[in-house]
Amino acid sequence: AQTVTQSQPEMSVQEAETVTLSCTYDTSESDYYLFWYKQPPSRQMILVIRQEAYKQQNATENRFSVNFQKAAKSFSLKISDSQLGDAAMYFCAYYTYNTDKLIFGTGTRLQVFP
Amino acid sequence: NAGVTQTPKFQVLKTGQSMTLQCAQDMNHNSMYWYRQDPGMGLRLIYYSASEGTTDKGEVPNGYNVSRLNKREFSLRLESAAPSQTSVYFCASINRGSETQYFGPGTRLLVL
Numbered sequence: 001a002q003t004v005t006q007s008q009p010e011m012s013v014q015e016a017e018t019v020t021l022s023c024t025y026d027t028s029e030s031d032y033y034l035f036w037y038k039q040p041p042s043r044q045m046i047l048v049i050r051q052e053a054y055k056q057q058n059a060t061e062n063r064f065s066v067n068f069q070k071a072a073k074s075f076s077l078k079i080s081d082s083q084l085g086d087a088a089m090y091f092c093a094y095y096t097y098n099t100d101k102l103i104f105g106t107g108t109r110l111q112v113f114p
Numbered sequence: 115n116a117g118v119t120q121t122p123k124f125q126v127l128k129t130g131q132s133m134t135l136q137c138a139q140d141m142n143h144n145s146m147y148w149y150r151q152d153p154g155m156g157l158r159l160i161y162y163s164a165s166e167g168t169t170d171k172g173e174v175p176n177g178y179n180v181s182r183l184n185k186r187e188f189s190l191r192l193e194s195a196a197p198s199q200t201s202v203y204f205c206a207s208i209n210r211g212s213e214t215q216y217f218g219p220g221t222r223l224l225v226l
Contacts, residue, residue, distance in 0.1 A: 005154075009172060033213045040217075045217035091156055095213050100145065101165060101172065102206075102215050104156030
């Protein structure tokens, strides 16, 4: 069964600094998608970044980038130049065509200090 | 485009009462999903619908029923609410091609 593990329940970072959130997953599939979603206090689930497993190049969206290590089944999120508005829960998620389902990790709460 | 909308935003029920959570999307997506989110946990899939007229159970379907009324709408029904169903419920639809799910704003349900 596919699983997604986020081993850091909480992380903190100083404003303008860089922080990395970890995610590992377990799968026997070769073709899948990985996502990071942000959930601020409003509870809205906001897509941060997505990665297609067949692409070796790491995805980047402005200050957000990933380190995708397919062999190690690792998908970490790096936030550069952290801002107060980045404070939120961050969820790693995995999708495959075979199940047509999105599987979530348990989340990492990120605090940003001024 | 409104994206994915959900009603109501917040509801309080007594044990044994029934209610229907409504979800609609205007993005012409085929597949739609219902999740619940409990403290300290990620989102867990309750039911999903790959297309109009089809529904399938997810990870935690007990105590719920769904209806895919048409391509736009996917409702979740609690026939006899229990305190264990106190949660935040999210509806989502998926964009084929990017395989990205877009979420509604959530419904916070409290069962007393």
